[in-house]
Amino acid sequence: MWIVQLALRRPVTVAVMAALMLLLGMVSLDAMNFDIFPAIDVPVVDLVWNYPGLSAQEMEQRVVNISERASSTTVNGVDHIESESLNGIGLLKFYFQPGSDTALAIAQLTSVS
Secondary structure (H helix, E strand, O other), X not given: OHHHHXXXXXXXXXXXXXXXXXXXXXXXXXHOOOOOOOOOOOOEEEEEEEOOOOOHHHHXXXXXXXXXXXXXXXXXXXXXXXXEEEXXXXXXXXXXXXXXXXXXXXHHHHHHO
């Protein structure tokens, strides 16, 4: 009850405090980073091999392993490689160091492939 009595006795003071809280709230909202997901810029290039009729094991042995070995030694800035072999399809994901040039990486992967 004391806050209601204060508001009735000093309405101008309460109005100024409310305006001040509104102004500080707007300033803090403008300065606050309200994106819950951080900005992540990891360069990733996907390479897909298509060879209909090959089993997943043959695809791994004949295409994916060779492509992984050749790319890891000739392409600049490779952090790590993830691969998956399916029937007739080989999927390779090349993760590069942060700040790497993706266009250069695509050109190097194209020339190696």
